[in-house]
Amino acid sequence: MSSNAVPRPNIRFRGRSFMAFVLSPEPPVTAWLDRLDEMLAKSSGFFVGRPVILDVSGIEVTRESLRATVDALNARGIRILGLEGVDESLADLNLPPVLTTGRPTSGIILSSAARAAGRNGGSDRANAAKGAARPSSLLIQDPIRSGQSIVYLDGDVTVLGAVGSGAEIVAGGSIHVYGTLRGRALAGAKGNPTARIFALKNEAELLAIDSLYVVADDMAAALRGRSVQVFQDAGAIKIAALD
C-alpha cells in the first residue's frame, strides 16, 4: 500500500436477520394454489409487505415449473424473497436467490390462515415456545475450540475458558472471556456500538465492535497477553488494558 493514499471511510457491512414466512407448496400444486386462493379471499392483505420464502422441498420442480409457481404467486401479490429446498443447479437470474442457511424459529406468528397455507410442521413447538422468554445472555462453560463458531445475536456471551485460535464468537451484545482469547470476537454484531469485549488474556486474531474491527497485526504489542477491554470511542475501536 502506498503511504500517500487518501484515507477513505471504510464501507460498513452489517448482518441483519429478519423473520420470513415460509410457504411450502404440496403436490398437486394446482390444488394447493386453489387452497391458497381460498385463504387469500378471507384475508387479502395477509402477505402484503411481508418477506416470503418459497420452500419447494415438498414438490418436484424443474426450472420451468418453478418459474411458473413463482409467477403464480406473484400474480396473487405474494413476492418471493428467496427459494429454499432447491438444488443450486436450478438457480437462475430470473428466479429469486437460493437460500440455504435458514433455521426454524420459535417466534413465528401462526394464524389459522398461515396454517391453512400449508405450514403445519413445527407448529406445536412454536406454540410451546411462545410463552418462554428468550434469555438475554449465553453462558459457555467449556473452552471454545478452533473451528467452532458461537453466534448469539440476542445478547451477551460469557465464556468460562479459552477461545482457541481459529474459533469465533459473534454476539449481539458484549463478549466476556474468562480465559485466553486466541480466536476472533465480534461484539455488537446487530449494530450496537456500545457493546464491549472483555478478555482475561488478549491473544486475539481479530476484535470487532459493531462493524469496526482490528486484527492482531494492528494491535499494540503492549496490549497482547494482558487483560483488556475493547470498545468504540468516537467512531474508532479502542483497546485498553484492565490491569
Next chain:
Amino acid sequence: MAKVVVVTSGKGGVGKTTSTAALGAALAEQGEKVVVVDFDVGLRNLDLILGAERRVVYDLINVTQGIAKLHQALIRDKRLDNLCLLPASQTRDKDALSEEGIDRVIAELREQFDWVICDSPAGIERGATLAMRHADIAVVVTNPEVSSVRDSDRIIGLLDAKTLKAEKGEKVDKHLLITRFDPARASRGEMLKVEDVLEILSTPLLGVILESQEVLRASNLGVPVTLSDKNCAPAKAYMTAARKLRGENVAAVLPTEKRGLFEKIFGRRAA
C-alpha cells in the same frame, strides 16, 4: 466392558500410527486383549509399523461390506498373542466406508476384545469423523508446534460434537499425547514447551514422547517401539501412557531434568 479408543490429531505426520501401534502393543504386553484398527483407507500404514504387511488378505472395507468375516480379516501379531490388527484397504478411498458397516464392525470387535484402538486418518473429513464416532476415549496426538496444536484444538471440538457420546450428551474422555518433543529445542524457544501446549489445549496429559532415533528405527523394522527396545525413553513413556489409559493413577512421564541438563552441556560444548 470393552473400550474404544481413537488416536487422532487433525494434522498429518505427527505420529498417530506410531502411537497407535506403540499403545496397542503396550496394552497387549500388560495382558489386555487388543485390536488396532486402521481407518486410513487408501493410505494404510499401520500394517507396516506392526510388520504385518505381508499377511494382509482381507481388510476393513471387505468386512464392512460383508465380503469377508471379521475373523478372516483380523491379523494376529506374531510377538503378542493378544494383539490383533484390522488393516485398511489400500485400493479404495474413504467414501467406501459406510456408517452402518462401521457400526457393525465396532460392535463385533467390542465383544471380542478389551480394547479397540482406532487409528484415525489425518484431516477432519469422513475418515476421521467415522474413526472417532464410536470412541469412549480419545488420544489426541500433538507435536509441540503451533499448527499441530491448533489442528488438535479443532479435533477436540469435533470430539465434543460429532461422536456418538456427544450426541447422547456425554463426553469422550480426552487425553493429550505430545510426540516428537525435543527438550533442547523447547528450551531454546524453537518449539512450544509442554506447559504451553497444555495451557492452550486444556486437556489432561497422557505422556510426552521424545523425538528419538529409536522410534524411527522401530517403525522401519516393523516393530512397535514398546516391543523393540523396552528400556528406551519413548517405550517407557508409551508403557506409562498405557497404564494411565487402563485407569492406573500414575504420573505422565515428563522429559527428565537430567537429560535436559545433559543436552544443555552438550549443546554448549558443540557451539
